[in-house]
Amino acid sequence: MRAFQRILKLAAALGLTVAAGTGCWDYKDINHRSLPVVLGLQTVEEGYRVFLKLPEPKEKGTDVKVVSSEGHTITKAIDQMAMNLESEVDLLHLKIILVHVNLAQMGMGDVFEFFMRARDISPKALVVICDEELEPFFRKIGQRADPNVSNLFDFFEKNAGWSPQIALSRVWQVYRSVHSYTRDVVVPIIRSGGRTTIEHIGSAVIRNGRMVGRISPDETLLFNVFNGESGQGKIEVMKNASVMISGTRVKRRGWMDGDTPRLAATLNLSVDLIELKEEMTEDQVMRQLSEQFKSRFDRLFEQVRKEKADIFAFGQDFRRCIPRERLRDWREEDYGRLKVDFRARVDIENDGYIKTKQK
């Protein structure tokens, strides 16, 4: 009798667990869900216009559909789309957030707070700025797109179409720049292209969640290198030689010289020689390349300093020497007086099948 009672108890407990454990609440099958990969965001007179790029399963492969709606808030717009669609919108697999350039210039603090707060949007989603109206943009890439691949996503995927001149900034990094005292980000800018589907035209400098300037793809490479991307595979062209970067490393040290913040940064470049003209020697190539990087850095640094955006996170190196209360105004005060001594050191790793003169 006791054994029977025990079994009964066990069965009841297990049964309850199973019933609760299935989690079948308002459950919707996968074929009744739309899983957008790209979300486009644009400001309109009252609130936002939201675009969603939805994959549509067909008998053969998938098709792509773009829907859009307007609303006071982002959720309102999405909600409206969900109402009109025959399936539920599930933002769980969102990979790219495409922001129109006007919205970026107005400031995206609120928008990114929403993205971080929303439970279903992944903070890993990439942030991209679109330099043209979203409506024609989606139409153009929709016409071009091979329905089987998600071009926009592959464009930024490290194991597909990404190259080192493209910045990769994620939602959480942009959110961090809204609040952090000493750190800003850059975000890639794209538009629909002439020949290729998408054209990368550089990056936007984001300071405190607001776009304050633009930089070129070559300058974005510098940003990437400073942030630990290797820059591997990028081909660097000079007046009469071209090389391929095979590795980069940055060393930096900041200190206070009286009241002036100073920073020494050394960029170590390893390159492979690809093309040479007019009997250039290795030494000349090295010197030219290092000068090219130096002038590029100086120009870029001058620009972002004017924009008060610390995209290289130089302020981070001063956390040891500047108290926190003063760091709070880093972008406004000390960053403006920062002196950076930048040096590029080049090593030629190999020069292919042809011998090159050393000197």
Place this chain on the structure above:
Amino acid sequence: MSRSVHVLLFYFVAHLGLIFFIYPEDIIACAEEGHWVPILVGFAVHVFFLWLFVKGLSLGGNRDMVSLYLGLGKAPAVLLLLPVFVYYAMVDVITVRAYSEIVSIVFLEKTPLWAVMALLFLIPVWLANAGIRPIFYATALVAIVCLPLFLFIFAASFQSVDWRYFFPLFDRHYGFLWDSSFYKSFFAFAGVFLFLGFVQPYFTFRIRGLMWASVLLVPFFLFSVYIPVLTFGEATASNFHYPFVVTLDTLQINWLMFERVTVFFLMSLLTFVMLLVALVLWQSVELAVRFFPRMNRGWTLLVLSAIVFGCCLRIRSWHDIELLFMWNTWIRAYIMLVVPATVYWIGRRAKKEPDYESIPTNS
């Protein structure tokens, strides 16, 4: 295997279950810089009183806590242990409610809260009904499965840390001592260690081993706070509920077939927390039954669980939980400071008494 391992393992994993959710948020809220100071201060307080507590127990002849207190007479014992009973009920309510909140934020957003809570609570009730031995054996089993997973994700969470956020090293104001969040953070310490006062007749443990287990916890205490701070910076991390969980969401592990490691992390810690709730329930029942031997164990557990679950359902918003946290700060101080001190005192007194008898340990 010595039986001591189970006790130490439980001590370890139950703390892990508590550390990673509410603790980082409190510590980040209580200091703007130099977070390691409040962490280590809290930890030192914990270790000192933990030592006092287990020393008192061993001086008292390795009896359990309740019989030690009963040596003072029934009325003082009831009076001294009543706060413990109340605190245990609150621990149950807070953990079940807070953790189901996390579950619903992270992955079961459409499931009604009561269902998540029911699941989170039924298993512990069932385990508590089974008794202390099955709880400890289950701990060993669960730890074998979940600890490696947990350690892997913990190691992966260092992915995007920027060590420069570690500076500035010192907070010159030591303002955390006046911040209520700092005292709230003791929740991570106070909930667990009292179980050591209940295990004695069933399991034994060595004080030295226990001290090592607590030292092993230090890196987890430190990095549960520092991983969000080093990833986001203090200014950003202070905006988050559950900063550590947010940091996990930013992890990018391409070769792993699962995209969201957060879910796995949460699941492994949830099992630890369920074990803790089970043991806390069992202790509450033990307390009640020891003082009123005529009470039936099964019914006591059932009534207690019903009350606790009812309280969980009554809590409407996160704000209420915060309030509950603030209220039980005093009881928590009592648990952390007064209980170990009195146990030590009783233990020393018991040893001096002529009719002192030590229960031989069989480890």
